[in-house]
Amino acid sequence: MGKQIELSRESSGSLISTKPVMTFARYRRLFLVLLCAPAFVYVLAVAVWPLLQGVYFSLYEYNLMRPASRAFVGLQNYRDFWADEAARGAIITTSIFTFSAVTLELILGLGLALLLWRDSVFERALLALLLIPVTVTPVAVGLIFRALLAPDFGVLGYYFAEWGLSGPRGFLGNPATALWTLVAIDAWEWTPLVTLILLAGLKSLPTDILEAAEADGATLAQRFRLIILPMLLPTIFLAAVLRSMDAFKVFDIIFATTNGGPGDATNTMMLFAVKEGLQFFNIGRASTVANLMIVCIALFSVAFVILIRGADRKANER
Amino acid sequence: MSRRPAVHALVFQRAVLLLATCILLAPIAWLITTAYKPSVDIFSFPPTLAFLPTLANFRGALQHFDLRHLLESSLIISIGSAVLSLLLGVPAGYALARAKARWTIGLAYFFLAVRTVPPVATLIPFYLIMRDIGLLGTWWAVILLNTTLNTAFVVWMMFCYFRALPREMEEAALTDGCTLFGGFWRVALPLVRPGIIACALLCIMFAWNDFLYPAFLTRSETKPISVALITAFGTKDISWGTLGALAHFSTVPIVLLALFLNRYFVQALTRGIH
Numbered sequence: 001m002g003k004q005i006e007l008s009r010e011s012s013g014s015l016i017s018t019k020p021v022m023t024f025a026r027y028r029r030l031f032l033v034l035l036c037a038p039a040f041v042y043v044l045a046v047a048v049w050p051l052l053q054g055v056y057f058s059l060y061e062y063n064l065m066r067p068a069s070r071a072f073v074g075l076q077n078y079r080d081f082w083a084d085e086a087a088r089g090a091i092i093t094t095s096i097f098t099f100s101a102v103t104l105e106l107i108l109g110l111g112l113a114l115l116l117w118r119d120s121v122f123e124r125a126l127l128a129l130l131l132i133p134v135t136v137t138p139v140a141v142g143l144i145f146r147a148l149l150a151p152d153f154g155v156l157g158y159y160f161a162e163w164g165l166s167g168p169r170g171f172l173g174n175p176a177t178a179l180w181t182l183v184a185i186d187a188w189e190w191t192p193l194v195t196l197i198l199l200a201g202l203k204s205l206p207t208d209i210l211e212a213a214e215a216d217g218a219t220l221a222q223r224f225r226l227i228i229l230p231m232l233l234p235t236i237f238l239a240a241v242l243r244s245m246d247a248f249k250v251f252d253i254i255f256a257t258t259n260g261g262p263g264d265a266t267n268t269m270m271l272f273a274v275k276e277g278l279q280f281f282n283i284g285r286a287s288t289v290a291n292l293m294i295v296c297i298a299l300f301s302v303a304f305v306i307l308i309r310g311a312d313r314k315a316n317e318r
Numbered sequence: 319m320s321r322r323p324a325v326h327a328l329v330f331q332r333a334v335l336l337l338a339t340c341i342l343l344a345p346i347a348w349l350i351t352t353a354y355k356p357s358v359d360i361f362s363f364p365p366t367l368a369f370l371p372t373l374a375n376f377r378g379a380l381q382h383f384d385l386r387h388l389l390e391s392s393l394i395i396s397i398g399s400a401v402l403s404l405l406l407g408v409p410a411g412y413a414l415a416r417a418k419a420r421w422t423i424g425l426a427y428f429f430l431a432v433r434t435v436p437p438v439a440t441l442i443p444f445y446l447i448m449r450d451i452g453l454l455g456t457w458w459a460v461i462l463l464n465t466t467l468n469t470a471f472v473v474w475m476m477f478c479y480f481r482a483l484p485r486e487m488e489e490a491a492l493t494d495g496c497t498l499f500g501g502f503w504r505v506a507l508p509l510v511r512p513g514i515i516a517c518a519l520l521c522i523m524f525a526w527n528d529f530l531y532p533a534f535l536t537r538s539e540t541k542p543i544s545v546a547l548i549t550a551f552g553t554k555d556i557s558w559g560t561l562g563a564l565a566h567f568s569t570v571p572i573v574l575l576a577l578f579l580n581r582y583f584v585q586a587l588t589r590g591i592h
Contacts, residue, residue, distance in 0.1 A: 031498045032413040039410035039469050040425070047432050047466040050443035057443065115335050122332060126339050128580045133342055134587075135576040137527040139548050140561075140569050144345045147352075147558045155348060188342065193587060200588040249436045252529045256548055270438055277442045278534050290439035297434055 051294075057287040064281035077288040087289070089264055090272040091296075097179060097268060098247040101186040102240055108187060109194030109239065114224075116195065117202050127199070130192045138189065142256025145185045146172065175265035178258050182266055185253055190246070194239045201235030202228070233311040241304035245297055269293050349569070353562030375559035382560065383546055389567060391457065392526055392542035398461040400521035403468035408514065410469075411476025412502055416485070426477045432470040437530050440466065445534060455537035463531050468521040475590045479513035480506060516586035519579055523572055543568040 061073045081087045112130070116123045133141070148154050151161040151170035160166035167174045171181040205228065213223050251270040254260065260267035260275070269289055277286025354371040379385065410429075414422045444463050448454040453462075487509070488501040496505070507514075529544045536545065547561070547568055576583045 028498060029417070029419075032417045035409035035502070036413035036417075036425070039406040039429075039473055042406055042469060043429065043432055043466055046444070046462055047435065047440055047470075050440045050447065051435065053443035053446075054439055112335070112338060115331055115338075123335070126335050127584075128577060129339050130342060131576065131580075131583065131587075132346060132573055135523060135527075135573050135583075136346065137529075137544050137547070137565075137569050137572070139527075139529045139544055140349070140565055143547065143561055144349050147561065148345060148348065188345070192342065196584065196587055245434045251437075255529070270436060273436075273438045273442075274530070277438065278445070283442060283446070286438070286442050290436060290442065293436045294439055297436065301434065 054287040054290055057283050058291050060284045062282075062284040064283060073284070077284050078292075080285070081288050081292065086264055086267070087272065090267050090269045090289075091292075093179065093264075093266065094248060094250075094268040094270075097183060097186075097250060097266075098244055100180070100183045101190075101247045101250075102243045104183060104187045105191045105194045105243055106236060106240060108191045109198050110236070112191065112195040113198035113202055116199055119203075127196070130195065132192075133189050134193050136189070138252035139256045141185065141189050142253040145181075145188075145253075146257045149181065169262075172257050173262060175262045178262060178265045182250075182254055182257065185257070186247060186250065189253070190243060194243060197239040197242070198232065198235060201232050201238075205231050230311075231315045234308050234315055237304055237308045237311055241301060241308070244300060244304070248293070248297055248300075269296075346573075349562050349565050351562070352558050353566055355559055355562075375557070375563040376566075378557070378560045379563040383564065385543075385567060387539070388541070388543040388546050391532075391536070391540055392544070392568070394457050395460050395464065395532065395542055396522045396525035398457065399464040399468055399525040400518050402461065402465045403472050403521050404514065404518060406465070407469045407472025407517070408476050408507075409502070410473045411478075412480045412506060414473065414477045415480035415483075426474060429470045429473040429477075433467060433474065437467070441531060441534065448535065454535065455540060457536070457540055459535040460525075460528075460532045460542075463535065464525045464528060468524060471524075471590075472517045472521065475517050475586070476510065476513060478590050479510045483509055512582060512585060513589070515579065516582040516589065519575065519582055520586045523576065526572055 058077050059072060059074060060070055061076070062070045116127055116130075136144075149157040149160070149166075149170050149172055151157045151166065151168060151173065154170070157166065157170045161168055161170060166177065171177045209227060209231075210223065213227050218226070249270055250268055251274065254266055254268060254271055258266045260271045269292070273286045273289035273293070276282045276289060353375050354373070356372045356374060414426045440463065444459075445454065448459045453459045483506060488505050491501050491505045492498070526542075527544060529548070532542050533545050533549075536542070541549070543564070547564055
């Protein structure tokens with residue numbers, strides 16, 4: 001460790017130089033700062049600076065179509081956002097989407113992880129195949145399902161419409177089902193990732209406790225409820241927070257399938273902000289939505305971190 | 319596991335797994351096979367799964383799209399962003415893992431937090447900056463913005479990798495007269511090669527698959543294939559077969575890369591977490 005170095009330098013230092021002992025430690029600190037500085041400065045310049053500008057823009061009435069009429073309006077954009085029914089709808093849609101998609105992915109992912117919880121060639125090969133959806137371009141995912149679910153010529157959509165399951169305009173064309181269809185598409189894409197995270201958690205559980213429980217005659221259900229689930233809980237929360245952050249920002253699959261429609265049924269905050277900012281060039285309003293998204297993500301991340309800490313403590317008490 | 323379940327339980331378990339895998343892979347199988355279907359079979363009524371294979375869709379894709387150019391853009395953007403992110407992120411991850419000050423963990427979390435910011439929040443001001451300095455519509459605009467997210471990711475990942483690496487080897491090299499940079503470059507770096515491969519793989523994947531940034535930061539000559547996939551619809555008369563053919567170039571390379579480097583891919587997705 002560092003102390004050893006300092007000690008060895010100290011013992012030899014008295015022979016060769018009169019410089020203070022701290023020199024090496026200080027030199028090393030400078031070296032580490034220099035290694036870290038480029039990344040830090042880069043992120044400050046290309047991420048933090050635009051974010052601060054975003055905060056600034058959100059306080060202005062600023063439309064690129066009328067750049068001359070830029071005016072300071074204080075918190076008016078935020079008040080407008082709250083008064084706008086479509087905007088409030090976007091928050092609700094995003095929350096429903098995030099909550100449903102993450103819950104579905106956790107349930108399916110936990111099931112798959114338990115099934116895969118055996119270290120043999122078969123399971124490992126299947127895991128590799130299962131991860132394929134994670135690597136598919138999200139826009140292509142949206143287009144695949146748009147094609148499959150098309151009510152006229154889609155391989156699935158035709159039969160869904162024919163059997164009266166989906167209505168004549170298909171699952172994606174119906175305001176009542178469009179959001180749930182997108183939840184299912186998101187689950188298709190991301191359940192494998194949740195499975196992988198939970199599987200890594202399962203594999204790191206202490207085997208002696210599991211074996212002891214089995215030797216004591218605990219049934220499979222008892223072992224799951226009393227041992228596996230409580231000890232896996234921190235990992236489950238972790239998967240939940242990672243997925244929630246991404247699901248909250250969902251854009252590509254919706255843009256490729258419904259583009260927020262039909263009506264405003266699938267208009268999430270990301271779509272709302274992108275349309276507002278880069279189609280209508282309403283920079284002030286778009287920045288407002290983006291900032292609100294950051295606040296939301298920060299809030300539920302903190303909530304999850306508290307949950308994870310609590311679950312960790314409980315899991316370690318066992 | 320030490321337990322020995324009954325054979326039929328194992329068979330049942332594996333059958334369920336196999337079924338789940340087939341269901342998950344079916345849409346991709348459909349995408350791939352669509353490329354070889356004549357449009358008569360794609361738009362048959364009712365839909366059919368049987369078809370006579372054809373290469374017409376590939377000809378259509380080549381005719382409607384400048385594939386060489388699209389692939390060139392995708393490659394430049396993803397490799398440029400990956401190289402820049404690794405150059406910035408790997409040394410920073412090392413520094414954070416080796417520094418003993420108390421604020422280093424805070425700085426590591428700062429990078430992690432940057433990764434979670436919704437992309438639209440940086441995109442809009444960045445769009446204006448790029449417009450003002452004349453980089454809007456160039457590959458640089460996408461590479462620069464992509465690199466922030468990727469750098470943040472690489473810093474955090476490499477922080478985890480380097481932290482797990484015992485310091486003793488570098489200390490020994492230092493006492494043998496190795497410089498500090500040599501300790502990083504020649505001792506520590508080779509030991510985390512799996513981490514670097516994992517990071518590079520994910521950076522390339524993120525940038526290659528990204529749609530939002532290039533959709534608004536590039537113009538038609540610089541757009542990558544992910545953007546071409548979607549802008550094609552509505553503007554050109556193309557069929558799902560053409561989509562399937564295009565996907566051979568946009569999606570299949572990354573899928574194969576991830577399968578081929580599966581060990582690193584799995585590490586990349588789990589390492590920074592536990």
